[in-house]
Amino acid sequence: MSGPGLDDRVRAVVDSGRCSGCGACTLLDDGLSMRLTPEGYLRPERVGASTATNDAPAAFDRACPGRVVRAQRPDGSRRHPILGPVAGCWEAAATDPELRLRGSSGGVLTALSSWLVANGEAVATLGAAADRDEPRRTVPVVIRSRREALDAAGSRYAPVAVASHPAALDPAAATVGKPCEIAALRALASSEPAPLLLSFFCAGTPSARSTDAMLDQLGVDEPLDDLWYRGRGWPGRFTARGRSGREWSASYDESWGGTLGPTVQWRCKICPDGVGESSDITAGDFWRSDERGYPVFTETDGFSALVARTPRGLDVVQRAVEAGVLTVRPIDPDEVAGVQPLQRNRRTTLAGRLTGARLAGARLPRYRGFGLVRLSLSTARTSVRTARGTFRRVRAGAADGS
Template sequence: MELDQGQLRPRRTGPPPARVDARRFRAVCPGVHVDAARPVGSRRHATLGPVVGSWRAWATDPEIRRSGSSGGVLTALASWLTESGEAVRVVGAAAAPDPRRTMSVTITDRTSALRAAGSRYAPVATAAAPAVLAQGSAVVAKPCEASALRALSGSQGPLLMSFFCAGTPNQAATDGLVTDLGLPATAPLARLRYRGHGWPGRFVATAQDGTEVDASYHDSWGKALGPTVQWRCKICPDGVGEASDITAGDLWTSDERGYPVFSESPGVSALVARTERGADVIRRAVAAGVLVAEPVDPETVAAVQPLHRRRRATLLGRLAGARLAGRRTPRYRGFGLTRLALAEWRDTVRTARGSFSRVRAVRRSTG
């Protein structure tokens, strides 16, 4: 996987194999199709997907909680799984030697878990790491990667942990934001974090000479990074990590309109168990004193995730508009998109028209 115009794309590095199993590829690639997850023992929520249990949670370790994007629960679980021997390794993502970039990493203890703490709003191919399917691995990956790994390995594969994801911004957005904030494009960086050290935390880039620039979460994600997410992310049926065993996200407080309030406070995560395996890990982590977890109704979690509610409710319109304009799209099954679209039919029609116009304009401009 290599950067191509700011996003990761596959590149052949050797001769093609004598036989290509195209059927298997189509069965696991989320760029071709995605089936909604329906693990045994779960109940299905229209926005959140399969739910075995849901909690309001945070790490008991103050440093992990502060370093994480919200309550630090995935960092705490990665640390506990490896240090307790529950997992040999956790494969995740962290800053590369050039902190403007992001790379897959192997977590083996609390120290390496802390180095990987916090969101990375940039391209990274965690699912391409060699150790993801190795014996004793657990994985923290984007929802699309979790979907591919689940389809590839089944229920007996690695413990899969994911997070609420609004899409992968273009790498150029990170580079441009650092420059716009005042650091030259050629300035070597010592550190770059997108969030954390508070909730939601600030985007902070630190040059090797100690010069530091920063931006609020609203300005960094909302104005610079979010608008550059790639097309596939905009038609994603699963930004909530349905195929994982455990999913974490922000459990924001909301205003009177139901939209998140981004005032700084101690981080709190929404924690969702998708499978009985995931629920068992969470309960044992709580019993071990790794997490504080208070049961919360799934509706409370969904209520403070307006982007995911709206994207799923109007996705059928976006897909229909794109297909009518001549663009191929993946096939999705089991997400109830027709039912959701009918319930929001006015917004669905508007979305279809907008998608048709944008796709047609792009196709015309590119010949």
């Protein structure tokens, strides 16, 4: 027996291409579970009897990123048009050289995950890591030690539903998740103590099939012992290690730019928040850039852009610095936006993309408070071209990731 109205709401989001695969809806009903579709994306499926309460549909309407995403304006922060709320902004890196090396940029989230557990501020940190049995897939993991934080270090450019884990709303824990997951958890926790929420700059979720395609291109011909997409250097290489110890790898530009990135799902391409503004703390790459302002992917020591968004997040960062966990240099948020062209361009042209998709008949989430129309005025010509291109693709039936 399905929950009162919940199944219909979930199905409408999935069928219209608005699902991000965050998994938060499964927290409302134990009979829902996240499953990979044939296209390689995570989507909720009913696998058992419903446990949904009568208020589950309203909670879903409030929290599902496929229905609504709200810009955040927490007390103690100022709002940046690209980065969202900012209470503090730094160039940062983990002081522990192994944590920094393993991390995708400066190892900041890995260092915080380890430190929060070690000093007793969190009973655990929830994150994502390679599936031990099948490393080409990614699963939520609970981190309770430095060793487990190291094992989970590095970006995972693959579907994972951290917000589906039962610990995702544990107020005694910390959760590291994609921006959509953190937005959903923030909304669900609005009436109760929330875990410390950490996020990262996100370019979108590729299909799991693109990881398989990458392995095929590299000629991987044996079961895997490990697979990492980045880290172990900055930006790091896509690397697969077979059970024999043999390794295959490709550069970040080859893997993300050539194979993984082109399969990012449709919902991510209409995302207003790739910078995790619903979090307490967000980290991302603080790229070195060329004369055009575009990132340079030469291997070097990693640096993170670190943004505290709430007083709670600011307090955590300041104490982590005092404890010697992080080394930081204050920077202007404009510096971060300047070396994140994807996030900058996506937000400033999103109004055009949404207009084109809507005119073509696509059903879209509601985005509240982002000022997208105002931002589009700074890139009017590009926004118009984006609207036209999106209109053509959606009309051609390509609102599934193109």
